[in-house]
Amino acid sequence: MERGRLSRATASRPSELPMRVQDSNRMSTAYTTPRSKQPSFGKLSIAKQQSGTSERRTSFFGPRMSGASMPRSSTMSGFGGTEKIKDARPLHDKSFVQQCIRQLHEFMTEHGYPGPLSPKTLQSPSTKEFVKMFEFIYRQLDPTFEMPNSKVEEEVPALLKGLGYPFVLSKCSMYSVGAPHTWPQALGALMWLIDTVKIYWNLSKQDLLFSDFREDSDSVEEEYNKLLHDYTAETYAKFMQGVDTFEDDDEIFLSKLKKLYNVDDDLLNSMEEKNRILTEEIERLEKESQKDRLTSKRMEKMKLQCDLKKLQDYRSNLESFENNLQAKASELTDELNHAASSLELLKQEKVDLQNILQDQKFTPADVERINREKRELQQTIASLSKALENAEQHKWNEEIELAKIKEKADLKLAEYHKLARKLKLIPVSAENAGGRDFELRPFECGPGNIQRMTQTQNLLRKLVSDVEEENSRLANMKLSLQETCEQLNSDILDKNNDLKQLREQIRKVDERLDSDQQELAREEQGWAAEVEAAENHCKLLEKKVNCGYDEAVQQQKVAQQQYHIVLQETNEERRTVANNLASVFTIAADHLSVTEKCLEELHGRVHRQCSKAVEDDEAVVQKVRETLADFKSKAKRC
Incomplete structure (x- = not known):
């Protein structure tokens, strides 16, 4: 033979x-x-x-x-000629490459590939993994085949050429099989080898075209x-x-x-x-x-209509948020009116008590003692009124700060949407969105919104990886598209200018964030100092009330000894005065506790609103930072 x-x-x-x-x-x-x-x-x-x-x-x-x-x-032209056959397969088309990867994974899995294999690994395999896959497929033709350990980069193209592979797989491409510019050609060679295996299996399972050639x-x-x-x-x-x-x-x-x-x-x-x-x-x-221009124009019209609908929805969301703020303001106004009415009632009770005291008969010592207590109570009322005014002013300042923080968050969200529209990521029907929603809707909270933000970040990362793959494909077409390269270079310069502006904006946002955090820390310290001062003042008032009560008891004993004749009348008057004083002290203590409770609730509400605004602001800033970092890396690669 x-x-x-x-x-x-x-x-x-x-x-x-x-x-x-x-x-x-x-x-x-x-x-x-x-x-x-x-x-x-x-x-x-x-x-x-x-x-x-x-x-x-x-x-x-x-x-x-x-x-x-x-x-x-x-x-000798069939063996020694230098003419190369052009590969008509769209190996640089992303969808075609993904389809070939799926077919390769199915073939290897169905026929018992010994090593671990996943579609993610097939996106960019190493030379060692490529050689193992090639050896596995080649063994379907020749079960006795063994891949040599040395000079694999020369052996694989030689084997393909021996099988009649019509295209050239260079030796240098075997050193970096997983590179974006070499993996499509290597993947095409594997798919051709798989087709050869299938043809061989089909011919071995049925009668051949020439039976004499097989039998004899x-x-x-x-x-x-x-x-x-x-x-x-x-x-x-x-x-x-x-x-x-x-x-x-x-x-x-x-x-x-x-x-x-x-x-x-x-x-x-x-x-x-x-x-x-x-x-x-x-x-x-x-x-x-071929694509129809009328169809593209209709698609553009649909995109503009979707953008208009998104703007209308955003406007309705802003109106609903404004209504919520107005409702909160009306509630705070009602609370303030209620506190003012309570103050008027206390003033009226004070006038009534003063009238009662003027109608009664007291000794000079009683009058002096009552006047002293009156002055102390007036000072207490004045301090409480001043604290109330300070609390109202503080509430107003916090509302102003909250509005400023909201405006900053709206500006940052608008900047994100502007960048997304420039990159054609929103609306859902945009060119680069791929049917996914990248839009961030304000004034939403809860685990659903957090999950949606996480999904949006993952989609953006995937979009960046897709853009990187597209850039690699464009790099392979550089020699045949010189004019397009010049246009891309001018676009890169524009993107660099935009990147500088975005870096400056990020720096300003970071400075504002640091200043806001420092301001909030100073305000929290001030609030803690005010609470501590109020507690000390409350203890001082309690101490003064106890001292005044002891002095009144002692004076009562002295008056009993000196004015024994008018004991009955004096006892009656003393009981009346004691009841009045007890009611006054009870009312003052109740008013003080109610005022402290209102101040604590107001302080807690303001603190929650501030913390919520700061968390939302930090989340938005973090998202903008990640988006800007992704686009920054993309611009550098371009």
């Missing part, structure tokens, strides 16, 4: 002697037709050593590649060697006699080979006609897939 192969390879070489007569009708070139041009009749070339036999058997019957019409000057290969091989030897001897003898054309011998030899392999000319012609019809249909479908 090996001798037959060698004799065929030797006999099929063209003569190295110079031609005596120039002739364009030479048949000897049919014996060296490359594998990439001819189909195999019934037996698939599995290893490199068997490729020579497969070539010699199938090279005589290909369309327009053999016979008397083949020019002699193209004898040894006898056919011997017959073929005999025919080739006779043809070579006869033509060489004529060549030595001065003959340079062998049309009759070529026709006789070709008819014998067709008879030997049972070639059906009608079947070959029908397959050529079918191939021509399918090619014309593909060209027609490609022409029909």
